Amino acid sequence: MTEARYKIVFDGEPMPGVAMDTVKENLARLFKSDPSKIDGLFGGRSVALKRDLPEEEADKYLSALQRAGANVRKEHDRAAELSLVATDDHPDPNAVAAAEATTTDVMSCPKCGHEQPKSAECQACGVIIEKYLARQAQLAEESAPQKAAAVAASATTETASPYAPPQAQVGEQLPEFGELKVLSTTGRIGRVRYLGWSMGLLLAFLPIGALIAGSMAVSTTLSGLLVIAACVALMVVSLFIGVQRIHDMGWSGWLWLLNLVPVVGSVFALLMLFMPGTAGPNRYGPPPPPNSRAVIVLAWLILLVPILGIVAAVSIPAYQDYLNAEMGQSAGIDQPAAIEGEAAE
Template sequence: MAEHFKIVFEGQLRTGVDLETARLNLAQLFKSDVSSMDRLFTGKPVTVKRGLTQDDAQRYMKALNDAGVEARIEPEQPVTWTLEEVTAPEPQKPAFEPAASPYAPPRASMAQDWPAVGELKVFTIQGRIGRLRYLAWSMVMVFALMAAFMVCLQVMAMSLTAGGLLATVLFIAFLVVSIQMGAQRLHDAGWSAWLLLLNLVPVIGGFFPFLMMAVPGNNGPNRYGPPQPPNTRSVKVLATLWVVFLALVFAGAMMGGLQKIQDQVEATTGDYEQTLPNDDDSDDAAQPVVPVDPADAGDSSDSEDDQ
């Protein structure tokens, strides 16, 4: 008889995974509501699947690990049970209920029935956006800012004060929208929006924006809400154009830097060559001086007078 295995879960969470995220992921894995997942986190062993082969048990374990929880595999006789048959013992109620403290903070239920996809909103720090949509929105925002800056220059030509005020308003609006988009991008990865402050840290702020563009988002719901809607064709096109544009800017900056270094090396080499002694001067200095006889010098002077 082939050996079968069962999956036993005692409520352990993986490192870095909070309880609410694990409940949401398990609800999506078992295709059930979030509230029914509470019976898995009583702290007592619960068999979530029986009658599995070795390979099926390993695949099931990987799915649970990806959901953010730890479980174990135990051998058993081949029996087929499902999650709906799992029953957890009812917790015993105390003999008396303690009175609620008036100083206790209010408590809200953490269980939420998230929709399949979230609603897209640009001007908010709530919600989530993926990598491609973040790139596409960033491209639109930058080119809109460039167009507004051209208008600002026209206003400055007429009134320096009005142009300066308009430039200040544009900068503040650009900063606010950037923070809102960056917060949604970090939420998609399950990170806090406070990590945007890393952009102000020297050295780290130089590569953290690229990390925001590269880090993948969570597949299912997390504590910041459900995933974003699927990317449209326009989002993919704009994201690709923005990546190409950034690559060209980076390549141009590298070429300009290399050209500047080359010019500096040539200028330094020219200055060094000017400090070296001239070859003609060296030859003249190397020729011996022939002494002149005074008599010959006098004859030469007389011949010149006769002429």
């Protein structure tokens, strides 16, 4: 029996929760095609993206296209299964008749075509048949990449119909991890990287704070302008980091504005700290790369900041009480000596 063949059908619909523009960009990158040609696949009618595929290869195409956001399905390719190729159950009658009619083992030289009884050497041209076939196979392997490049170049020069399915193989997968950009509202970052980048932002503004403190001795106007500029820069960078963290949860970045609402902002800030992101790709891109060692160290440092603040709030007053007690004791010892001196006079 012939092997079942399948085709990949696309109705022009994206996967649930995936934006249409994202699907178009992913398909254009997968098929290495012009985005204007990809738009023709979203005309509202079914298009067979790939035909005549075995089940294993069809599953590979189906998985890759669904990860790209295209709502595709696998169907039996009935037209490909209707083949006139001879099988074991239905052999070619002509081949059977020819095999039965052959009474002697006769061969043809692969180089000159001379017919002779089977032999290792051609009686006409004298070529060693086994070595000649091995050399031809080696030449064919060496020329295969050049032929493939020529076929690909000729295929790109042809003017294809906008409704024709892309002809490129789905060989390129979506990137495993997204690209990290601090000063951007696109992309995703996880909880640990959100904490690490926030701590890095605070450390970066420490020298700026020292500069502002030094400028107060020169001019209050200059120090005021520096304070305003530093606050604006801190707010903008915090906005970029926060939006990317919200994208990792699969939500719109506009929700960052909830941080400015009293009470609600406190609850939403806790959600940004503790709520995990989506495991795989979402409509804002692939997942972020694994956390580096520096990011993990910075994240632990920012977690230690409130702990150190509590310790300081407890220990500093206790230390001040201890100093006051020491000063009181020393003052009590010096006072009688002063009174005795006055009495002696």
